[in-house]
Amino acid sequence: MSDIDNNTPDTSEDDGRDARHKARMARKKEVVDAKISAAQTERGVIVITTGNGKGKSSSGFGMVVRAMGHGMRTGVVQFIKGAIPSGEEMFLQRFSEECEFHVMGEGYTWETQDRARDVAKADAAWDIARRMLRDPAIGLVLFDELNIALKLHYLDVEQVIADLRARPPMQHVVITGRGAPPALVEAADTVTEMTPVKHAFQQGIKAQRGVEM
């Protein structure tokens, strides 16, 4: 915030700075309040986190936890990862009443090297996802790494979008993974591109429990 001059410890300027801060924050509050009044539609939303940066899956799991905090039932389908139980899986397994958790696939596609088997797994995973999308008792679903399955054409994007559109009106859907297809971005309400600025891995640091897995 270049408009805030706080480089000097000169306390004699504090009154003026505090007054400017108050005036600027009052203007900001007017803008924010007006936007909040304008946004009155309540319905389930489709949220996509994509891009090559770290944080896509963890943001999806954060939303699952947030929803559970509000007493909502949730569902998770992991489309690609899963050969190794992740921290999220181990944690959410404690809450089978609140969170229905399915891990599909057998790890990354470069581990299996078997397209036909990957497609069959993706189809089976989507069957479970579709059942969740028909259940109004589930308030939020997370389809983790679904974008990868779509990018690799393991699933048909038009069929996926049709199933998403037919879901209960208040149900939220969070979809993660690199390379979200344009048609899915078009169908979504909120889309975030996550871009790596730097990554510990590039500096020779091993994937760390709790952070990467």
Add this chain to the structure above:
Amino acid sequence: MSDIDNNTPDTSEDDGRDARHKARMARKKEVVDAKISAAQTERGVIVITTGNGKGKSSSGFGMVVRAMGHGMRTGVVQFIKGAIPSGEEMFLQRFSEECEFHVMGEGYTWETQDRARDVAKADAAWDIARRMLRDPAIGLVLFDELNIALKLHYLDVEQVIADLRARPPMQHVVITGRGAPPALVEAADTVTEMTPVKHAFQQGIKAQRGVEM
């Protein structure tokens, strides 16, 4: 993935496509495996999620859940939000043994419009954060919206970096919020910029429980 031709349902091409897939994935596995072998350092990392896109805080909370899944003790300090209990707070309050949770501040700075009070709250929050940074029993800490407090010069970035550097060697730190200061980015191991592609709010949709709060 423009190199995958899957627009035709022509099954006679399946064998060739599957073979090409297998060869490409085998090459990819070599590259990935080599990178994994090269990354052998094990130590606590500093992860920053910044930018204007949605997903920064939820990705931090996802990493907290991930760490708890591995049996790690965690700590959370929320630096700005907190006037309204969030879904995360309500959820994580169930796990006081595993996650020490502190919400500081009284909502957004444009709600308080009182700089002196905000600075005092930020100082008090950093005192709690510093205590966590001295506790080797805590495996991962999340300082949610710390970047905002730094951007507004509520806290001194050099002091914050010094306290981060003095932490136990295996402790992970996740820092979220828009406008991460360059010195903090420099000190971090993994940094992700989250950019909004679109947001439901722009389409008149109210902030939804489980998604935005």
